Amino acid sequence: MAAAPRKMDVVYDQLKAQFRAGDLRFGERLEVNQLAQAMGTSRQPVLEALKRLQAEGLVEVTPQVGSHVVIPSPQAIEDFFHVFAVLEGLATRLATERRDDRDLIELAPTQDLVLTAAKGRKFDLGVYLAGNKRFHGTIHRIARSTEAAEAAHRYWERADFLIASMNLKQMRETLARSVEEHRAIFKAIKKGDADLAASLAESHVRAFAPPIEVRLRAVLEEMDLPVRAADLPVPVS
Numbered sequence: 001m002a003a004a005p006r007k008m009d010v011v012y013d014q015l016k017a018q019f020r021a022g023d024l025r026f027g028e029r030l031e032v033n034q035l036a037q038a039m040g041t042s043r044q045p046v047l048e049a050l051k052r053l054q055a056e057g058l059v060e061v062t063p064q065v066g067s068h069v070v071i072p073s074p075q076a077i078e079d080f081f082h083v084f085a086v087l088e089g090l091a092t093r094l095a096t097e098r099r100d101d102r103d104l105i106e107l108a109p110t111q112d113l114v115l116t117a118a119k120g121r122k123f124d125l126g127v128y129l130a131g132n133k134r135f136h137g138t139i140h141r142i143a144r145s146t147e148a149a150e151a152a153h154r155y156w157e158r159a160d161f162l163i164a165s166m167n168l169k170q171m172r173e174t175l176a177r178s179v180e181e182h183r184a185i186f187k188a189i190k191k192g193d194a195d196l197a198a199s200l201a202e203s204h205v206r207a208f209a210p211p212i213e214v215r216l217r218a219v220l221e222e223m224d225l226p227v228r229a230a231d232l233p234v235p236v237s
Contacts (some may be wrong), residue, residue: 001079007045012052014039016157019058019069022125022164026219030059030067057158071220075211077162081212084159085205087152088136092185092201094143096194103142110135114175123171129160134183139189139201162212165219170211177207212230 005013015035018024035046050067051058054111061067072080095103115132117124133156140149166174188197 005162007041008048008052011035011039011045012039012049015049017052019157019161020126020129020164022159024069026069026165026216027071027223028069030069032067058161070160072216075218077213077216078209080155080158080162081206084155085151085202087148088154088205089141089198089202091136091143091145091148091152092189092211093194093198094145094148095139096189096197097188098144099142107135107138107142107186107189110138111186112179114178114182118172118175123168123175125164125171127161128175132178133160139185142189159208163208166211166215170215174208174211178204181207194232 015024024030030050031049032043032046036043039046050061054061054067056211057068058070060070099107110131113134114128116131117128136152140152143149163174181200185197185200185204188200
């Protein structure tokens, strides 16, 4: 019989789900006692989970003060997506050079998966993130490079959190852009143009930074906080 998950892991998974759902916003305080009570556990598992999230760049823990959701600087967001874009570009280049007909058959239906996130006036963030990850994850598999895939994967969780910070209007604009860019990337991979595919993938990822920076500045203004120069921690595996 499988061992029961540790309480810290349960708390960690629940908090990560809230980050991915966009329920935890920039600068939001994370009260240990409140979290412990809500999750039916003691303080210790919550403290351990917060430390783990701090190592992943999602939470800032200040001894004797408390914890809050990270507030990155606009420059840190730009730098983060620049590095992430280079990694995705490399994976896409390798996929273009190594793909075969079966790979193209697998990748083709993933181009438009993000479209299912929009239903009437509603936008399903979870569906969008899952569809986006399915497209890029398939490219990672086609690249057949564990090194490239693992390097990119370390950025995915934080990228999902940053994307989840956008408002509904930004989400819908991102959806429309993503569909066209996914199709263009697939076309370049199918054509075998590695330079174009890599360039399109990099541009696609970097384009997430500006709307997130806009949202961040709006949040900072609401909180009456200055734009900081703090960097995002380097993600760990």
